[in-house]
Amino acid sequence: MSAPLDIGFDYTRSLGPTLSRFVTGLAQRRILGARGTDGRVHVPPPEYDPVTSEPLTELVEVAQTGTVTTWCWQPEPLAGQPLERPFAWAFVLLDGADTPMLHAVDASDVHTGMRVRVRWAETAGNGIRDIECFAPETPDAPEVEPRPADDISMITTPVRLHYMHSASPEESLYLRGLEQGKLLAQRCPACDKVYIPPRGACPTDGVPTEEEIELPDRGIVTTFCIVNVPFLGQRIKPPYVAAYILLDGADIAFLHLVLGCAAEDVRMGMRVEAVWKPRDQWGTTLENIDHFQPTGEPDAPFDSYAGHL
């Protein structure tokens, strides 16, 4: 089985003194480079010299025009790149700089030696993205007016990645079982331990689990924690209990919720049973079980699960 897995996070990045000045400059429509220990001006300004690793603090303003020193055509831009139509990636050596910077050039006839000028983005405060791209320099281009901007010490850099996640044959069997309301485990042929979900490799023996076993939807709490801290994406109001549930006949516990009693009444060895969601909501997921609840049976003695902690 496989399914799309989309992950993303908006990284907030504190900038430090050198990059703060660079990013603030961009918001003001100015481009700053750093003078290296050998006198060369690098854009964007490295915090440390590319050769000697000395901290660099002397920033100098460079021009908004420059020359393409190399380029590569991007016929089908990827998500997040500067332009959505075909463009050229290029090294642009800005006038007044000694080393080139990487950015996009919006021109179909880009060539080495082409003269280009910055095209500023409409919105400011996004660091290097304040430069939308470079475009061919025209002789009558009006001078760009600076725009006011406060000091910037933090930027947000979103990262969005897309994967096709594949479950192993053993996991797929388990997930398809869940869709039918079954809890399917497998036994390791070497150590006889029963794993749910089954595994492509027994972590003790390194061989795939084999013999299929259907487990009941009841078992015990081996260990648990009371969640008191709110966090992003939390579905239940704290306090609540996240517990390791060891199904009867299994040798490995899995994490699930224990509801149906006060958080402080949950204890190690407590007997619990699954509370399934309505059948029409089932999918290939353990979320078919909404939570576990106490059965009221006597607790399992510690020795019976001591080997599973």
Added chain:
Amino acid sequence: MSTDVSIVSFAQAPNVRATHGTTNGVEMLVPIMKEALDNTGLSKKDIGFWCSGSSDYLAGRAFSFIAAVDAIGAFPPIHESHVEADAAWALYEAWVKIRTGEVDTALVYGFGKSSAGQLRRVLALQLDPYTVGPLWPDSVSVAGLQARLGLDAGLWTERDMANVAVRSRAANPNAQIYEQVTADELLERPYTADPLRKHDCAPVTDGAAVVILSTAERAKDLCERPARITGIQHRVESAHLGARDLTTSPSTVAAAKAASTDGVTLAELHAPFTHQEILLRQALGLGDEVVINPSGGPLAGNPMFAAGLARIGEAATRVKPGERALAHATAGPALQQNLVCVLEGE
């Protein structure tokens, strides 16, 4: 620090465009770990140190390498480490471990399911996250910028690049890419990212590799023809792309000098782009007398985080007794970081 280290076993999973397996690579690793161990007669409990190379960004999951430890069967507890890099760097760590005398055997593995995401875009995350990464320059485009610098400077031509592809594609019938083709035919094919054509870029490959190391003393008992590591070094260049000289590879040259590559007759170069192979040959001064990438190299199959380790394994397997081979591994954009390993056939 006088313990010599030898390579005694190498195994690799088939290089394929996409496996049906999980992103953690377990299915690729289980059979080749067994193969690598069986080659030597060692069992899991005989391995003193385990070290792997992989990346969570390839799998899209945090701590994905932990799941791969399952493939070892890590009980009783093992002595284990991981690098978020090509497993050639894991081999370096294992080499150090044996040199210190702490262990006398080590198993190194690398794996990657490149097909799970959009590889060239995922690799943009290797770039400076403040001033470059937010533009999402993909790995092919960055390599294209480097290729054109050399083209403009007259260091190589598109035909030179095509000739590298001709040799690589015809080298190994078992490789992911295998075809008999001429440079003329290749040059008629369209650009994927001008100046690069498809044949200039390594394919997207799922795969895994395993190498077993031991002290040179034990190697004689474990392997008919071990390959002794006579030098292994790695160097890195600035993360500031514009400040680097991308038409050569100072870090490779420095590593090669320190590892002493004189007299090598075979080289397995981890160059995922045709122009990078030419660049490395020029930088290392490898003449026509040196056999380059008899395995087909990364242009015929490039399993991320295993391909560098596989270069060492391929060179170790092929180096003849008394001869010397150079194995190279790279990481980062446009050959930013490079490792050179020199092997002598025993």
